[in-house]
Amino acid sequence: MVKVKYLERPKLSNIERVFFADFLSGLKVTFKNLLRKTITTKYPYEKLTPPKRFRGTHAHRVKDGKEPPSFVVLEKFMEIHEGESRCVACYMCQQACPMPSLFKIEAQQLPNGKKRVTRFDMNLLNCLYCGLCVDACPVDCIIMTDEFENASDNRASCVIHMNDMCERGISFDKRRYNEPDRIWIDDKAREKLWGQIRWTYT
Amino acid sequence: MELLAVIIGIGIKSIIFIIGMFLLAAYLTLVERKFAGHVQQRPGPLHVGFHGLLQPIADALKVLTKEDIVPNFVDKYLFYLASLMAFVPAIMILAVIPFGEPITIFGYEVKPYISDVNVGLILALAFGSISIYGVIFAGWASNSKYPMIGGLRKAAVLIGYEVALGFALVGPIMLAGTFSLREIVEAQQGFFGAFIWYQPLAFVVFLFSILAETGRTPFDVQEAEAELVAGYNTEYSGMKFGLFPLAEWYIATFVLSAMAVILFFGGWNGPHIFGAVSPYIWFMLKLFLVFMFLLWVHWTLPRYRVDQITEIAWKVMLPLTFLNIFITAGIIIIKG
Numbered sequence: 001m002v003k004v005k006y007l008e009r010p011k012l013s014n015i016e017r018v019f020f021a022d023f024l025s026g027l028k029v030t031f032k033n034l035l036r037k038t039i040t041t042k043y044p045y046e047k048l049t050p051p052k053r054f055r056g057t058h059a060h061r062v063k064d065g066k067e068p069p070s071f072v073v074l075e076k077f078m079e080i081h082e083g084e085s086r087c088v089a090c091y092m093c094q095q096a097c098p099m100p101s102l103f104k105i106e107a108q109q110l111p112n113g114k115k116r117v118t119r120f121d122m123n124l125l126n127c128l129y130c131g132l133c134v135d136a137c138p139v140d141c142i143i144m145t146d147e148f149e150n151a152s153d154n155r156a157s158c159v160i161h162m163n164d165m166c167e168r169g170i171s172f173d174k175r176r177y178n179e180p181d182r183i184w185i186d187d188k189a190r191e192k193l194w195g196q197i198r199w200t201y202t
Numbered sequence: 203m204e205l206l207a208v209i210i211g212i213g214i215k216s217i218i219f220i221i222g223m224f225l226l227a228a229y230l231t232l233v234e235r236k237f238a239g240h241v242q243q244r245p246g247p248l249h250v251g252f253h254g255l256l257q258p259i260a261d262a263l264k265v266l267t268k269e270d271i272v273p274n275f276v277d278k279y280l281f282y283l284a285s286l287m288a289f290v291p292a293i294m295i296l297a298v299i300p301f302g303e304p305i306t307i308f309g310y311e312v313k314p315y316i317s318d319v320n321v322g323l324i325l326a327l328a329f330g331s332i333s334i335y336g337v338i339f340a341g342w343a344s345n346s347k348y349p350m351i352g353g354l355r356k357a358a359v360l361i362g363y364e365v366a367l368g369f370a371l372v373g374p375i376m377l378a379g380t381f382s383l384r385e386i387v388e389a390q391q392g393f394f395g396a397f398i399w400y401q402p403l404a405f406v407v408f409l410f411s412i413l414a415e416t417g418r419t420p421f422d423v424q425e426a427e428a429e430l431v432a433g434y435n436t437e438y439s440g441m442k443f444g445l446f447p448l449a450e451w452y453i454a455t456f457v458l459s460a461m462a463v464i465l466f467f468g469g470w471n472g473p474h475i476f477g478a479v480s481p482y483i484w485f486m487l488k489l490f491l492v493f494m495f496l497l498w499v500h501w502t503l504p505r506y507r508v509d510q511i512t513e514i515a516w517k518v519m520l521p522l523t524f525l526n527i528f529i530t531a532g533i534i535i536i537k538g
Contacts, residue, residue, distance in 0.1 A: 027502050
């Protein structure tokens, strides 16, 4: 059986009651906030750079010499040139996706026996930006970038294709590939807000 | 001929007061929005004009050009009447509020008030009470559940606090010995002449009553966004909707703050450091501070339940005012 724990209201002394102590402490809080600097961003005029791990619009990494070993293994079966998408059409992303029908992936076999990806479309209208496709990708191809302004007034432009995903991936890697992977932009700011982390000493 | 001149003079003065009050109320919305923003660490309106200075004008244009929808099953006559009934009495209180002493410009004596009747305070109270009808009519005529509940809640709150407000004013009246607002101000000379030092209890009750009458936060049960969609003005749209918050939150708050300044803070009395206009500056400064205090309370406190509010009105505020009257009367008798 579930036990209910009853909590008493904090008792106010009579002096506190007469002078509205709880009112006054509330007023103090708002007055302090009034003197503080505003913490908002004037959005269309000021844009914050999201952290590198931000789950924005999807992109494809291209074949540029920084591939993981798994790609090297698969490469000999694939017809992929330098600067083209690393995608090997393994359908892992579609398998991992909670909404698999948003992927349209197709590949064909060339006369020389190699495989070539002909289509990689994503309907972002159905995407919930969970990032499972990124985790599933065996060749570190599909990634999520820091671009988040992908609203539009027609449905056609919400579907992304392999070419523009490659472009987005190139530009993202150019901007942020070497950036250390951290959630907060600047750790000093976090320290100021929430204090330091203390590890145990051995 | 003289009568005509008086009528024209009062007419011009009234128009100036009404237009001035409209503009002031519009800019008080900006003050409130800026204040609310900074209390919540956001800047408030910024883009229309320098730091949002033209925002009230933009808002007014928007509200005026909005489609004015009247639902099918409302009581049309009362529905239209209600927005006026809420707005007009609020602005009518201005008729008896003096903003300073009479001054002489180009040989004419200009009085910065429309009329100085010797029952000004009672008149102000009466006008304030009429504005309840606007709210109740709005709630009833809308033919909808939320406005009805909102209107009835406001009526319950107002009935309780009108009584407390009336009795709270008895203390200053007894000290000044007059109902005329101008003479009440003249009775409070000097820094320690202000009635706030003699009537702190009455002032607290008065403050609570202002908050309840104008529906500001600890007592804003009548619109309670979380429970009733927007309270009694849910079914209104366009400028008819705009008149309600304008009347209640800005004009009524402004006017009642002016009453608080007159009754408790010595009105326009103050050191003559700004030359001829110093009474007006003192009055406006005090008024602004009281208004800002009310905003501060509004943007700090959460909402009481409606039964708690009426309970405070009848069980705490009313006995406090009786106690205040009793003590004041005793002191007046002893001191002679």
